Structures are given as structure tokens and as C-alpha cells.
Amino acid sequence: MSRRVPSRFFAALALASGLAALCGCGGSSSTATAPGAAPDSGGVPLDGASAGPPERGDCVRLVDTADPQSLNFIRATDRFSSQIAGLVTDTLVQYDAKGEVIGRVAESWSVSDDGLTWTFRIRPGVRWQDGAPVTSRDAAYTLERILDPRSRAVSRIGYFTGVVSVETPDDATFRVHYREPSVTALASWTDAPLIPRHLWEKQADFLDNPLCRAPVGCGPFRFVSWDAGRQIVLEANDGYWDGRPALDRIVFRIIPQDTTRLQALELGEVDALSLTPDQVATRADRPEFTRRFRRLTYPLPYVYYIGWNMDRSNPFFSDRRVRQAMTLALDRPGLLRDAWHGLGIAAASYITRESWAYNPALRPIPYDPAGAAALLDAAGWTDSDGDGVREKGGVPFAFTLLYAATGKMNDDTAAYFQENLRKVGVRMDLSRTEFRTMLDLVGSHRFAAFMSGLTLDADPDAFDMFHSSQARDGNNRVSYSNPEMDRLSEQGRREFDPARRRAVYARIQEILAEDQPWTFVSHPLMNVAIDRRIRGVTVSPLGLQQFWPGIAGWWVPRAEQRFPAGAAPGA
């Protein structure tokens, strides 16, 4: 499951926001390679061969572009805040490096035969960083806060609206009743960072509470300080139930400007950075750079796409042949090669290749302008007056593509596609707007086509994106409607048998390839530079973090440690 707050995700990607990329998402380790090293297998530390037992000590300095919204982990919707939450506190269950759900604070769990009741057993001996034990009532309190509208937990509430009630018969038992069986109920709990009830309830106000700036959790690191606009400091939690992490400290520096971030990396002020395509192309291949930094390249669980509005407000895209023609006419392989410096994988589906649900029979649709022209002719769009633009019944094929002004990559992509379509006699004007303005326009269906990106859950659930009922308020902004898709996307949510479930999503992907409600453009690749002294770095299907152990598994051999105990930044 992903943090659905890609927040300024694509913006971040385009600007190569510091750790915004390093945190949350990532892709399969099977394609993650360190230059000069063979590709690693799933979930294995990238430096596996050289790794001895982790050695304690040292401080790692990471970077992000802006302050986290809040360290009230329930309220915050941004990636940075989720990242801190993953270190300072724990969840009942979490993904491991292979993307499978494992127990953390919950040592075991079970589901009733009707699939409606989940029972979690809280691990004994887990303590809050103030010493109090973690109990089932803390889990219940966490859920209660997520569901309370006053908490404004917009990025989490959607995962738990199916909950009817909870029970805490004793300190170790946490029971949750759902309205209907859901395959994804368990994974939702990876996104509920536990908060200590006994501390939060000291103050009536959940949003204006000292804990929002100085959180207390039960995770591997404890919060030390947050210097607004400057840095956040965490230190190892000696009392962590699963053993103290190897690093003494983690400092998150806040550096808004991408040029400054790269220089800070090269000056040795930060230890890891996600690079922009331009930075990769111009600076990161020099030997003096690769000598100091290991480079990681891995796909993101993210799809970049164009949505074609089918609500009949335009005369073009309700016709499936036209949508197919659009995809054939857009030179996606050329775009990735020329404008993205190769930092993207051609997409055949919304699901990435690394997912169990990916349909291996699918191939990305090729670039085929002649095929596009034939389809447009067949659909009745011909250039009868010879002005270079096709028309039908006197209406020229001219529309506007809406996209967010979040960075150079968006601009380059839009311009590239505009030229592609001109070649097949279609005029596409570009409307570049500020990000939230675009969301507004897309949400109210005031567009013909829009280009955007979507952070994907680890689960392939397609209901919100492609079910016809989700056209008004869900993510089916293009008003796509196909009865078979509706039936399958409902079935996929209820099918507990893995083989049958895989078959459902294989068919869903076939239908999408045929119908092309979206043109799947690409799954972007992350490019991260990380100081070579750091070991234990693992790339999971969700990236470098948001799985166990993530950063908590990083360490530095004693001989290479840069900060002796007590001399670390922020000490």
C-alpha cells in the first residue's frame, strides 16, 4: 500500500526533491543496481557481500525540501512526515523488504471465517519511549483519531471507513469489526502509526498539542528536536523492543533548492540525495562523484498517465478508436529516451512489473503514427479541407491538455506529445496550471484531457480508479464505464484466493489495454546517490523506506564512521 499522498510527488520527482524520493516509494530490488555491481535480488542489502554484523555508531544526514506538515502522524498527509513516523513509532503490522506483511507491534493476528473480524495480539514488552507499555487501547485510540473528522486525517481515513467497531477485551487483544470482508484490510494497518493514548489525552486538543511538534512513539528512533526550516534530529531508542538500531543519530536537513542540495551532498553535508534527471546527466557520472557515492536506480510504484475525458463534454474521447489512436500517436519510448534521459520505464498498465498482479502477457503499446491515422480515419476524423487538422462534421480535432506546473519534466513531456499529435493531424493546446488548481479542474470534470501521476498501493485494487461509480468523487475522473470492469473491480476486492485474484487483475489489465481510458506513459525511475560508507541499504518494492527495517537497518563500519559518539550534528 502506498502513502497516497504523493503530495507534490511528481513535482518532487521533477525537482528531484531530496529525500522525498528516498523515502516512501521505490521499486523492486530486482532492478536496483549499484554501478559496478551486479543487480541484487529481492530484499537483499545492496552491499550484501561486504556486510558483516552491523556495527553501532555514526550519524546519517538525509535531506528533504520543506518542513513536514506536522509531526502529528495521524493528521499529516506528506511523505516526509510519514517517513519520520516510520522511524519514531511503530505500526501493528508492516511490509518487509520483499513487500510481504509481517507483524511488528502485533505479534500475531487472525481473521474470522466470515472475513469480518480481525483480531490482533499485541506483543508483550513493547514500550512507549516514556516507559509506559503499549496496549490494545493505544491501537484503538489511534484508529479513533484517524476516523474523527476533527483530526482531518484525509490521507488515512479512506483506509478505515469500512470499520464498524473495535473491542479491547484486554491489554493484549485488539479486535476490529468490518462492514464487509476486504482483502486489503490487513495491509491498511501498515498505514496507521501508533500514538500513545496516555500522552495525547493529557490535552483536549488533538491538532494543537505539544506532541505535534515533539512526538513520542514506540519505534527504533526517538525524536530529539525539530528546528523549523532547518533540521529534524532523531536518536537511537535504546529501549526498542526489537533491539537498538545501529545508527546513533539521523539528521534530516531541510534544503528547498535542488542546486543547493546537490552542492551540500558534494560538500559532505548530507549523505544521500535523490537526483534530478539533469543532475544525473551532467554531474553524477563523474568518477569523483561515483567514488564517493553509490548510485541506486529503481522504479517507483507510480504511474504517469494521460486521462481522456469520456463524459461526452467533448466530441473526441468517448470513441474507443480515438483513445487507441491517441496512445499509438504518442511516442512514449522516444519521450523516455530523449526528454527523461532514460529515467522511466514504458508502462503497459497501471501496475508495475514488480507486482505479483502484473499481467506478463502485456506489452507496452508501440509508437505507431500510421496505425493512429488509420484508426482516426475509421472513426470519421479526416482532414478534408487540407489545413493539417482533422475534422468531423465541421468540428476540428483540437483540444487542450491540462497539466500541473510542477517542473521541467512535465513541460518537456507536454511539448513532446503536442508535436507527436500534430504529426497525425490533431491539435493539442497546452494548459499549464498550478498543482491544486489542476486538481480542482480535474475533480470537477472541467477538462478534455489531463496528464498526471498516481502513487500506487502495493495492492492492485482498481475500484477507485476504474469503477463507473467512482466517476463523481473517486479517482475515475475520466468517467470511464465498462460493465465488465465494474464487475471485476468489485470482485477483486472480495477475492481471498490468490490465484483467482491474480486472474481477476490479469483480465482487468487486458480490458484497460483495449479500452485505453488512460494512456499509460511511464513508471518513473528514482535515482539516488548515497554515501559509500553507509551499509545495510535495501531497496524494497516500496523504496528505501516504509518497510521494515528501512533506515533502521542502515549502519556504518566503525573504521569508516564520521561522527564519534557525542560529536554528531544536532547533538
Add this chain to the structure above:
Amino acid sequence: MTRRILRRLAVSAVTLAGITVLTFLLFHLAPGDPLAPLEGGSRGAVSTDALARMRAEAGFDRPLWQQYGLWLSRLARGDLGRSLVDGEPVRGKIAARLPATLVLAGAATLLAWGLALPLAIRSALRPGGALDRGGSLFFYAIYSVPVFWTALVLQMVFAVYLRWLPLHGVLSDEAAAMAPAGRLADGALHLVLPAACLAYGQLAFLMRFARANLLEARGREFFAAALARGLTERQAMLRHALPNALLPLITIAGFTVPALAAGSVIVERIFSWPGVGRLLVDSIGSRDRPTLMGLTLLGALLTQAGMLAADILYAAADPRLRRLGEERP
């Protein structure tokens, strides 16, 4: 004099009220819902019901004039409301960022004036001389160079190659362990590049303005009279021309506040300076209306205060105005 100030204060109050109404309307009519979740994953979509409840809870479902009234009545009690992003009081958020911006703006102002005035005086003593011509050319040239470019070049030269100055930030990691004097020096070093970037645009403008005023004063009768009394050009310039030329500069000083604020938005970003300029940019991105209103109010207040202070200083410095004010019933 008092009357004059009171009248000026009344005008300021009306202007401020107008500014708040306008910005309130602007931020509320601008597209983009601050509570809308950003587009995301498949199961995370918030139900419309849940969003509607959140909006009602935040008071967004009320008519605009009621929302403004609420904001105003809170303001009267010194309460700027709560941020929509983190729920914290806006006043605290701004207060945490303001000192960094004030220090930076103060340093930039000192730098700009400290360089502009002596240079203007020297240029005015030898109009058309080497310094005057060369200085004019140089300052016009840098005046037209965008700040972000200058900042990058300065960072490359002084922080990356020479390593004389820190790249960004307000303090070194080591500062925590330093004695107070060491910390102060460390902070001052961090201030050099951002303050220079914020100052240089003003520097050109101030220098030219001061020079023009000095030259004008130099052509007046009192200057000739001073020379006739046996003063040197230099003495006459400092004792007679300068005080006269300073008057219009006082007014200009009041108007530099908005320019400093605008410049700090860019400079704070490039140099990771934790001030209000960055808070402003972040708040626009998240449509955090209460914080935006607070920042607008602050900007308007500072501008008004700057202009008011200039007016008062002007009146205090100009004996003619002072006398006029007293004579009036």
C-alpha cells in the same frame, strides 16, 4: 506634529482593513481546496461525506462574509487562527520564522546603505570621475542580474571552490558546542552570502538615488555659500549637502520594506534560510489560508509601519515641516 501622525495612523488603519478584505477574497476565490486530499492511491480516497464533515468543522461551509467576520473578530483578540496544514496557531508559526527574516533583512539593509552612501558621496564629489563612471556602469550591470543567478555563482565561488563561507543555512553543526562569541561569528559568516544577495539590487538603486540628490544639493546656493565661507568641497558635502539629500532617502527607506520581503522569498529558498519567505511559499502551495492571511497582514503592517516611520522621521528631520505642523491650529 501629533495631529499629522494621528491622521497618518488613521489612513494606515483604513489601508490595512482594505488589504485584509482584498486578500481574504483573493485567497477564498482562488481555485484549489485546502482540505482536498492530493490525488493518490486506489484505496485511500476520502469519502465525500467525510470531507464535507471536515469542511463544516473548519467553517468552510459558511458564507464568505461570515468567515471574514470570524477572522476579524479573532484578530481583534490577537488570534490569527489556526493553520489548516498542521492545526497550530498561525501566530506561533510566524513568530518562529520572523526573527530569521528580520536578521537577514536588517543585515541586507545595513550592507546596502553602508556601501551606497559613501560611494554616492565620493561619486558626487567627482561627478564624471573614474569612480562615478565605473561605479555607475557596475551597479547598473549588477542591478539587471537576477538574484537566483548571483546566488548560485556566489555559492559556487565562495562555498564550493574557495570554501571561505558556508553554502547555506543559519548555523554550522559545530555551533552548538561553541562559546557564545564563536556562535555569533558562525552566524555572521552564514549571513554574508544571503545578505549580499538581498542587498545588491537595492544597493544600485540607493547609490544612484543618493548621488542624484547630492548632486542637486551641490548645485544649490547654500553649497556655494558654504564654499565661500571657506569650507572644502568635502566639508560642504558632508555638513550641508548630505543632510539635505538625506530627506528624500528617508522616504525611500520606507518603501524598501516590500522589496526586501519579495527578495527574501527567493534568497531564503536558495540559502535554506528558515524565514517567513519560505513559510509563504509553502503556505501558498498548500492553500493554508489562515497562515496566508497572517503573513499578508504582517507584510502590510511592516510596509505601513515603514512608511509611517519614514513620514515621522521626515517631519522630524525637516525643520520646515516641523514648523508648519506647529503653526497649524
